[in-house]
Amino acid sequence: MLTAIDRYMARLIAVPLFSTFIVAAMLFLLDKMLRLFYFIEEQGGPVSVVWRMLADLIPEYLGLAIPIGLMLGILLAFRKLAMSTELDALQAVGQSYGRLLRVPYMYAIGFAAINFFLVGFLQPITRYAYEDLRYELRTGAFGASIKVGEFTRFGKSMTLRIESSKNQGHDLSGIFVMANSSGGKSLAVTAERGQFLATDDPDTILLRLNNGVLVHNAPGYKTPRVLSFTSHDLPIDLPKTESFRSRGDGRLEKTLPELVRVGENPRAPVLVRYESLSNFYYRMAEVLMMFLMPLLAVALAVPPKRATSALGAFLSIIMIVTYHKVNEYAESMGSLGRYPPVLALGIPFTIFALLIIWMYHVLAHKPGGQPIGTLERALSKLGKRVASIGKLFARRSAIGTS
Numbered sequence: 001m002l003t004a005i006d007r008y009m010a011r012l013i014a015v016p017l018f019s020t021f022i023v024a025a026m027l028f029l030l031d032k033m034l035r036l037f038y039f040i041e042e043q044g045g046p047v048s049v050v051w052r053m054l055a056d057l058i059p060e061y062l063g064l065a066i067p068i069g070l071m072l073g074i075l076l077a078f079r080k081l082a083m084s085t086e087l088d089a090l091q092a093v094g095q096s097y098g099r100l101l102r103v104p105y106m107y108a109i110g111f112a113a114i115n116f117f118l119v120g121f122l123q124p125i126t127r128y129a130y131e132d133l134r135y136e137l138r139t140g141a142f143g144a145s146i147k148v149g150e151f152t153r154f155g156k157s158m159t160l161r162i163e164s165s166k167n168q169g170h171d172l173s174g175i176f177v178m179a180n181s182s183g184g185k186s187l188a189v190t191a192e193r194g195q196f197l198a199t200d201d202p203d204t205i206l207l208r209l210n211n212g213v214l215v216h217n218a219p220g221y222k223t224p225r226v227l228s229f230t231s232h233d234l235p236i237d238l239p240k241t242e243s244f245r246s247r248g249d250g251r252l253e254k255t256l257p258e259l260v261r262v263g264e265n266p267r268a269p270v271l272v273r274y275e276s277l278s279n280f281y282y283r284m285a286e287v288l289m290m291f292l293m294p295l296l297a298v299a300l301a302v303p304p305k306r307a308t309s310a311l312g313a314f315l316s317i318i319m320i321v322t323y324h325k326v327n328e329y330a331e332s333m334g335s336l337g338r339y340p341p342v343l344a345l346g347i348p349f350t351i352f353a354l355l356i357i358w359m360y361h362v363l364a365h366k367p368g369g370q371p372i373g374t375l376e377r378a379l380s381k382l383g384k385r386v387a388s389i390g391k392l393f394a395r396r397s398a399i400g401t402s
Contacts, residue, residue, distance in 0.1 A: 002103075005095060009103040012080065017073025017107065024065035025058075032057055040137065049133060056130035059122045066115050067286075071293050071316050074104045078301035079312065087302065097298060097364040104294035112290040119283045120256040128247040154236060157181060160207075170195055175209060177234060188215040189234065199235070207234045256280060263341075274341060278334030281345035282327055288349065289323065292356045299359035304370045312372060323352050 002010070036050045078100075081087040090100065151161045163174020177189040191212025199206050209232045217224040247253050254262065254276065262268055263277035296319065300312030326348045334344035359371035 005090070005100075006103050009077065009100065010106075012077040013073050013104060013107060015073075016076040017069050020072040020076075021065050021069025024068045025061050028061040028064060029054055029057065032061075039134075049137065053130055053133050056126040056133070059118050059126045063115055063118045063123060063286075066111050066118075067290055067293065067320060068317075070108060070111050070290060071297050071320060072313065073107070074294050074297035075301040075313055075316055078298050079303070079310075082302045097360075101294050101298065104297070105291075108290055108294050112287055115290060116287045119286060124253045124255050124258075125247070128253045131253075158236065160236075172196075175207075175212070177207070177209075183219065185218045186216075188217075189213070189232070191232070205236050207236055208232075209234060252279065254279075256283065271335070271337060274337045275335040277341040278331045278344065281334070281341050282331040285327055285345045285349045286324075289352070292353055295360040296356045299356070299363050299371050302363060302370075304373045315372065319352075323348070 033050065033054055036053055037047075040047060040050055078087065081090070091097075148162055148165050151159050153159050158177065158179045160178075161174075161176040162172050165172055172194045173192060175189070175191045175194045177187070179187045179189075181187070189209060189212060191209035193211065194207055194209040197206040197208055209229070211230055212228075212232065214227040214229060214232065215224050216227070259276045259280040263273050263280060265273065268276075296316065300316050303309065303312065327345065330339075330344040330348050333339050334341035338344075362369040362371045
């Protein structure tokens with residue numbers, strides 16, 4: 001049964017949590033969207049593919065944004081309570097830190113379950129779909145890989161160049177086609193205008209040319225045959241592309257049960273087993289850390305008395321990023337077989353967990369305890385020193401000008 005204090009804490013956490021979560025996810029997506037637009041432009045694909053690729057990236061970026069949102073949501077809520085002295089009032093009426101963490105842990109459990117589903121089951125599928133779209137763009141499977149002003153090859157026998165394109169590719173001008181066939185035969189065509197037309201055969205398109213010249217040459221001809229035309233249809237065989245690989249060839253495309261199955265398979269190569277187990281423990285370490293986020297957020301949220309700096313929020317971002325990068329390095333070490341995967345990922349998790357528990361213990365169970373008090377005092381002294389140096393320079397400049 002939620003009390004009035006629990007509901008108040010839930011509202012206090014919800015606003016910064018979801019705001020930070022949405023902002024972080026949007027920043028990740030906007031940064032990737034710009035890169036995808038450049039990639040689509042280079043490959044000559046349709047712009048609509050960008051939205052499909054971004055949709056496949058949403059689960060991955062949600063997995064990154066959820067821990068950040070959870071951490072800052074709880075931290076900013078407790079910081080607001082501490083700065084307004086509400087936290088002192090709550091503790092005066094018997095509300096300990098452990099009791100106040102009931103609602104934060106409700107958020108943590110719910111988001112940890114969502115993150116477990118994302119990193120364990122949904123991300124591998126969407127990552128594979130994203131790589132499939134990249135493959136189709138690079139192989140021209142979308143049928144839109146012809147770049148204006150450049151020579152484009154269709155297989156080994158045909159080269160096409162288009163000077164300009166209008167009306168979204170329906171009106172082409174300045175067309176040059178060079179085709180070679182067996183027996184040394186060749187066909188060169190130039191035309192003022194043209195357009196692509198679909199045929200009943202999905203592997204063939206029709207290039208309808210207008211007002212051009214066709215030059216046909218063969219070993220038996222004394223001179224090439226030249227033909228002027230007002231309209232000429234030139235069939236073009238689309239290059240056949242191989243189907244994309246099956247899902248699971250990369251360890252990041254395997255779900256958690258698939259990683260365990262490969263990691264425990266004695267017939268699998270040793271490095272493949274190490275890679276699978278390392279990635280499994282990496283994902284689990286990322287999910288389990290979310291249960292320690294409320295403790296870390298509270299330990300960094302409450303500043304020392306009469307202190308107003310936001311050092312705790314700054315340190316929280318540094319610790320999240322550092323933990324993530326350390327886990328990535330540990331995963332690579334475990335994948336190479338230099339350390340057992342369970343130890344490579346388990347040791348950093350244990351160290352961070354003990355550090356967080358110690359920080360929370362100092363704050364909650366030691367009178368006047370402040371885990372970042374030393375850093376706060378050092379930052380305060382540094383600020384005063386910088387301010388005094390600034391005043392000294394200001395006085396000297398004022399004396400110089402006078």
